[in-house]
Amino acid sequence: MNRNSIVTDYMNFCMICGKPLVEIHHGLSGTANRKIADEWKVLLPLCPYHHNSSKMSVHLNLEMQVLSKQLSQLAVEKEIYRRQLYNDDSDPAREQFRKLFGKSFL
Numbered sequence: 001m002n003r004n005s006i007v008t009d010y011m012n013f014c015m016i017c018g019k020p021l022v023e024i025h026h027g028l029s030g031t032a033n034r035k036i037a038d039e040w041k042v043l044l045p046l047c048p049y050h051h052n053s054s055k056m057s058v059h060l061n062l063e064m065q066v067l068s069k070q071l072s073q074l075a076v077e078k079e080i081y082r083r084q085l086y087n088d089d090s091d092p093a094r095e096q097f098r099k100l101f102g103k104s105f106l
Contacts, residue, residue, distance in 0.1 A: 005043040007075045014047035027072025
């Protein structure tokens with residue numbers, strides 16, 4: 001699986017509202033964290049409204065910022081676990097989710 005982000009395969013749509021006009025947000029930011037986030041592909045597609053242009057954006061709303069960091073941390077933890085168990089690009093957790101719920105939302 002060749003992905004641009006470990007968070008989602010749908011990089012052309014805002015993760016919050018689904019709009020197709022997106023900006024890329026580093027899920028774990030700060031000077032040192034941004035580089036690590038790039039290496040791990042911890043990237044979230046967000047429309048300008050949810051990225052930095054409104055009171056509901058991850059840069060201007062503390063709750064939105066915390067949620068984006070929590071989502072990013074979960075994605076990194078899952079990726080670490082997957083890498084430890086498998087030597088390929090398979091994603092058994094996602095496949096199990098699909099079996100349980102019929103489709104993936106990520």
